Amino acid sequence: MAIIELNNLWKEYGDQVVLERLNARVEEGEFITVVGASGCGKTTLLKMLLGTERPSRGQLLLDGTPIPDEPDETRGIVFQRYSVLPHLTALQNASLCGELDANRWLGRAFGATRKAIRARAVEMLEAVGLGAALDKYPHELSGGMQQRLALAQALIKKPRILLLDEPFGALDPGIRRDMHQLVLDLWREQGLTVFMITHDLAEGFYLGTRLWVLDKVRRDAQSPESYGARLTYDLPVGDSKKGTLQAIARNVHDTSRLLQGATP
């Protein structure tokens, strides 16, 4: 059975149609890269998967039942920023989910449990290359280190679905490539289902197992808000024809210009 199913999914804010007629099935363990023009509704889709926004029409199913409309531990997330807790050190951030599990009332662990949780957190932090920064607060870490910490924090919970909203958008291309590699490695190890939004089309094109392009099919220059974005491409990564990338790039670029012109 599919883990995630989109059945004729719409999202509207008032008169503004953001997403329309999304249909797709996602199997457990897929790595889906989502690209699209700025403002076309990628984050909105992720928020619906997260449970902080609800579909206006249609269905969004998790294991065949409507997805819970509040965040929970089935779905982990890394935002572009504000993803780690600023008042906890790296090690405390990574230990947090274990401690929350250990004691319902105090949200803290003691004794042997605490030791075990710490050991696992250290192991995870070492895996993302933060072994030397265990006792640093997030503000003492660089942007890339903070995002690696956020990744470790989310993965240590072993969520079934991991949502990534341009987590590396603010980083240098070189570091970004390393981070993508890291995500791919961790995804292969843990076998989770990943949705990752990225800004860079060319990068997204070669990442993961499946590429989704969100784009407006109908573009109305007078009122760009009356038509939403659809899933214009749903491709397996790796065996796409030549020229597809260029075609996608051209369409996304047109939509970008339309959206920027409409909302300066």
Added chain:
Amino acid sequence: MKKLINRQAGPVGRWALGLLPFVILVVLYLVASDARLAANPNDKLLPDLASFVDAIQRMAFEPSKRTGEYLLWQDTLASLTRLALGVAISAAIGLVVGIATGALPLVRAGIAPLVTGLSLVPPLAVLPILFIVFGLGELAKVVLIVIGITPFLIRDLQQRAEEIPAEQVIKMQTLGANTWQIILRLVWPQVMPRLISAVRLSLGSAWLFLIAAEAIAATDGLGYRIFLVRRYLAMDVILPYVAWITFLAFAIDFALARYSRWRYPWFHQAR
């Protein structure tokens, strides 16, 4: 030479520049006092240094003839006890109610309008009521401080709790936290340094209410003493008391600021 806007004082220069206005004030006072005393040796308005030393000696280092107590220290202890009690109770109420209203929309909907309404009641206007209800004892004075600063603390902390980025609240939920755990592990620790700065801001009002209450009904305390000796125009006592109160206020504020920097480095360094 650099433009004025880019010129900084060195470490020594900063101290010197900071002290300069105080020195000028003291000198001005001494000159004025001299002039008045030359015209009328019995003038009480601007006493000279010797009378201050004398008054301080009398109040702080000699037992009172009537009660045998060292008045300045007795007054200080009485006032600080009331202030500490009042501020501690207010901070505790502010923390609990502020977090509840800030973190839980349902509680906010129920309580926030009441808090806003209460914060508009002028505290000094209810002072007579407090004296009627609680009598003239310690309780009325402490309650006045509590009534005076708690609404501000609640509203400030509510706002701070609401300001915690939604991303972090969502993050906690994806890590499996329930509401109580979110409050305990996210909201409470993040609001603590903000509580300290809110308390620092409200200390000025707390002193105001304390001195007002002591002036009206007390048998000791810094405010009581000032208003008592006012009858004899005893400027030689009043001015040192005012300076002492100012120093206490400064010391408390300084200690809170230092404590906050030491205890919550992530809060102060991140900005």
